[in-house]
Amino acid sequence: MSAMEWLDSLSPWPRDGFGLERMNTLLTELGDPQNAYPAIHVVGTNGKSTAAVTIEQLLLSEGLSVGSTISPHVASWSERIRIDGEEADFEAAVALVRLEAERIQATQFEIVTAAALAAFAEAGVDAAVVEAGLGGRLDATNVLRTRVVLLTNVRLEHTDVLGDTVEEIAREKLAVAPWGAVVVLPDDTFEYLVPGREICSGGAREAAEAFVGRPIAANPEVSLPGRLERREGEIRDGAHNPDGVRYLVERLPLGDYTLVVSILADKNADEMLGELRRVGSRLVATRSSSDRSLPADHLAAIARVHFDHVEVVENPSGALARGHELGEPVLVTGSLYVLGDIAQEERRTAWRG
Numbered sequence: 068m069s070a071m072e073w074l075d076s077l078s079p080w081p082r083d084g085f086g087l088e089r090m091n092t093l094l095t096e097l098g099d100p101q102n103a104y105p106a107i108h109v110v111g112t113n114g115k116s117t118a119a120v121t122i123e124q125l126l127l128s129e130g131l132s133v134g135s136t137i138s139p140h141v142a143s144w145s146e147r148i149r150i151d152g153e154e155a156d157f158e159a160a161v162a163l164v165r166l167e168a169e170r171i172q173a174t175q176f177e178i179v180t181a182a183a184l185a186a187f188a189e190a191g192v193d194a195a196v197v198e199a200g201l202g203g204r205l206d207a208t209n210v211l212r213t214r215v216v217l218l219t220n221v222r223l224e225h226t227d228v229l230g231d232t233v234e235e236i237a238r239e240k241l242a243v244a245p246w247g248a249v250v251v252l253p254d255d256t257f258e259y260l261v262p263g264r265e266i267c268s269g270g271a272r273e274a275a276e277a278f279v280g281r282p283i284a285a286n287p288e289v290s291l292p293g294r295l296e297r298r299e300g301e302i303r304d305g306a307h308n309p310d311g312v313r314y315l316v317e318r319l320p321l322g323d324y325t326l327v328v329s330i331l332a333d334k335n336a337d338e339m340l341g342e343l344r345r346v347g348s349r350l351v352a353t354r355s356s357s358d359r360s361l362p363a364d365h366l367a368a369i370a371r372v373h374f375d376h377v378e379v380v381e382n383p384s385g386a387l388a389r390g391h392e393l394g395e396p397v398l399v400t401g402s403l404y405v406l407g408d409i410a411q412e413e414r415r416t417a418w419r420g
Contacts, residue, residue, distance in 0.1 A: 069158060070144070070157060070160075070161035070162070070165070071143070071144045071157070071158075073161075073165070074144055074161075074175050074178065077174065077175045077178075078174065078175070079174070079175045079176065080174070081174050085201070085202075085206070086205050087205060087207070087209060089171055089172075089173055089174075089177060090173075090177050090180070090181070090207045091210065092171055093164065093167055093168060093171055093173055093181050094210060096167040097163070097164060097167060097181065097185055100181075100184045100185045100187065100188035100189075101184045101188075101195075101210050101211055101212065102212050103187070103188040103191075104134075104187060104188070104192050104193060104194055104195050104212070105194055105195075105212050105213075105214040105278075106194065106195040106196070106197055106211040106212055106213050106215075107119075107122055107194065107195070107196045107197070107213075107215045107216075107217065107274055107275070107278055108197055108199065108203075108208065108211055108213045108215070108216045108217070108244075109122070109196065109197065109199065109216075109217045109219065109274075110199040110202075110203045110216065110217070110218055110219070110240040110241070110243055111199075111217075111218050111219030111220050111221065111240065112219070112221055112222040112224050112236075112308075112310065112311075113219065113220055113222065113308070113310055113314055114219045114220065114314065115137070115198045115199065115219055116137040116138070116198055116291055116294060117271075117289055117291060117295075118198075118217060118219050118270060118271040118274075119135055119136075119137050119196045119197070119198045119271075120135060120137065120149075120196075120289045120291055121271035121275075121287060121289050122196045122217070122274055122275045123135040123149065123152060123196050124152065124285070124287035124289060125271070125272060125275035125276075125283050125285055125287060126193075126194055126196070126275055126278065127151065127152055128283060128284075128285035128287065129275075129279055129283060129285075131192075131193040131194050131279075132150075132151055132190070132191065132192045132193045132194075133151060133152070133192055133193065133194050133195070133196060134148075134149065134150050134151075134155075134183065134186065134187030134190060134192040134194070134195045134196070135149045135150075135195065135196040135197070135198075136149070136179070136180065136183035136184075136195075136196075136197055137149070137198045137291075138176070138198060138200055140292075140407075141292040141293035141305065141403055141406045141407050141410055142292055142406075142407060142410035142411065142414065143157075144157055144179070146291075146292060147179050147183065148160050148179070148182060148183045148186055150186065150187065150190050150192065151190075151192075155183075155186050155190075156186075157182075159186070160182040160185065160186035161179075161182045163182060163185040164178060164181045164182050164185055165178075168181065174207075176200050176207050177207045180197075180200075180208055181207075183195075183197075184197075194278065195211070197211055199243065201229070202229045202236070202239040202240060203239050203240040203241065203242050203243040204240075204242035204243065205239075206243070208243075209242070211243075213243065213244070213245055213248050214248060214249065214277075214278055215248060215249045215250075215251065215274050215277045215278045216243055216244040216248050216249070216250045216251065217251045217270070217271065217273075217274040218240060218250070218251065218252050218253065218257070219253065220253055221233050221236055221240065221257070222308065222310040223236065224236065224308065234260075237256075237257045237260055241257060241260045241261050244261050244264055246263065246264070247264075248264055249264070249266075249267060249277040250264045250265070250266050250267070251266075251267045251268070251269055251270070251273050251277060252266060252267070252268060253268070253269075253270065254268065255268070265277075292406070292410070293305040293403055293406040293407075295315070295318060296406075300391060300395040300396055300397060301387075301390075301391070301395065301397040301398070301399060302319065302320075302324075302396065302397075302398050302399070303398075303399045303400070303406050303409075304398070304399075305400070305402065305403035305406055306339075306400050306401070307330070307334060307401060307402050307403065308335070308339070309338040309339050309342060312339045312342040312343060312400070315400065316342055316343065316345055316346055319346055319398070320396075322346070322347075322396045323346075323347055323348070323394070323396075324346045324347035324349075324396050324397065324398040325347060325349045325350070325351065325390045325391075325393045325394050325395070325396070325398070326343050326346075326347050326349065326350040326351070326374070326390070326397075326398050326400070327350075327351045327353060327383075327386045327387050327389075327390040327397060327398070327399045327400075327405075328340070328343065328350060328351070328366065328370070328399075328400060328405075329352075329353050329354055329355040329360055329361070329363075329366070329383065329401050329402045329404065330360070330361050330366055330401040331357060331359045331360055331361065331402055331404070332359055332360065332361045333359060336361060336366060336369050337369055337372070339401065340369060340370050340373045340374070341373055343373075343398075343400070344373040344374060346398065347398065348374055348375040348376060349374065349375070349376045349377075349390075349393050349394065350367075350370045350373075350374040350376070350377050350378075351377075351378050351379075351380050351386045351389050351393070352364070352367035352370055352377060352378070352379050352380075352386075353366075353379075353380055353381060353382065353383045353386035353405065354366070354381055354383075355402050355405040355407075355408050356404060356407075357402070357404040360402065360404065360405075363379045363380070363381050364379050367379045376393070378393075383405050383408040383412070384408070384413075387399060
């Protein structure tokens with residue numbers, strides 16, 4: 068069984084709750100590869116992957132060798148582990164940890180995180196840029212030799228795990244900042260949660276500059292699957308909550324978009340659709356392969372409050388095709404799962420062709 072098939076067979080959620088005991092055990096058995104290099108830890112609600120890869124590119128421009136790990140992926144697990152700006156050999160990376168991971172029954176995310184950290188150590192990187200998965204304090208990434216922490220933003224999310232208020236969630240995320248680390252915050256709202264740390268204001272650039280200790284001249288353009296991903300006649304973005312959609316809408320090129328949308332049932336679909344109405348009046352409702360996805364006709368019923376023209380196409384690839392028929396540009400959004408479904412169908416079509 069390949070590494071990807073093995074990971075697909077595992078539950079994404081820990082059966083016994085979140086915690087670091089299993090991750091620490093796994094890394095100890097691997098010789099603690101996370102201690103072989105200093106790290107920048109990226110936490111927050113939205114924009115973490117783009118921030119992480121931007122930091123990677125800024126550090127590469129300074130001549131450093133850089134490992135980075137982001138999540139989730141859109142089309143392939145291999146998107147999650149990068150070395151010097153390129154996807155690493157994912158099968159080889161997982162092979163570094165598989166025996167020990169199977170023995171202790173590690174989770175999907177623990178395995179991929181450990182594989183990334185082990186691959187970085189093997190490659191001899193100068194720095195690691197690590198995106199947190201869920202929260203921070205109990206996240207599998209909270210094992211690093213952290214020099215800089217970047218908080219992108221904080222919104223209500225995963226309240227059953229992280230807390231019921233923005234402050235509680237911010238506290239969980241910023242718990243990854245050890246004494247001596249520089250903490251880069253988007254504003255001064257949560258400075259009081261990291262007393263005694265050096266604080267900088269800003270984003271990805273400031274985090275990279277704090278790491279190297281000097282200004283960086285480069286202005287890299289970052290392109291990632293499912294993050295403002297531009298294709299002919301369309302844009303794909305995995306915005307999956309109201310704040311993510313607002314962030315997306317504010318950055319879209321001007322246009323009258325046809326929306327192709329799938330949203331998970333535990334998200335505020337009405338608020339997301341209200342934001343999306345700002346960029347178009349036509350919507351094709353679809354349903355991703357996730358068992359948490361809203362039925363397409365249910366989504367369409369909510370959308371009709373906001374959009375002049377709403378259609379239902381159950382299959383995501385079919386919905387995308389119909390979106391192009393209704394008028395370009397097309398915006399595909401609402402869930403990374405729907406982007407993954409479309410990408411997988413495109414790969415199957417290319418393989419058959």
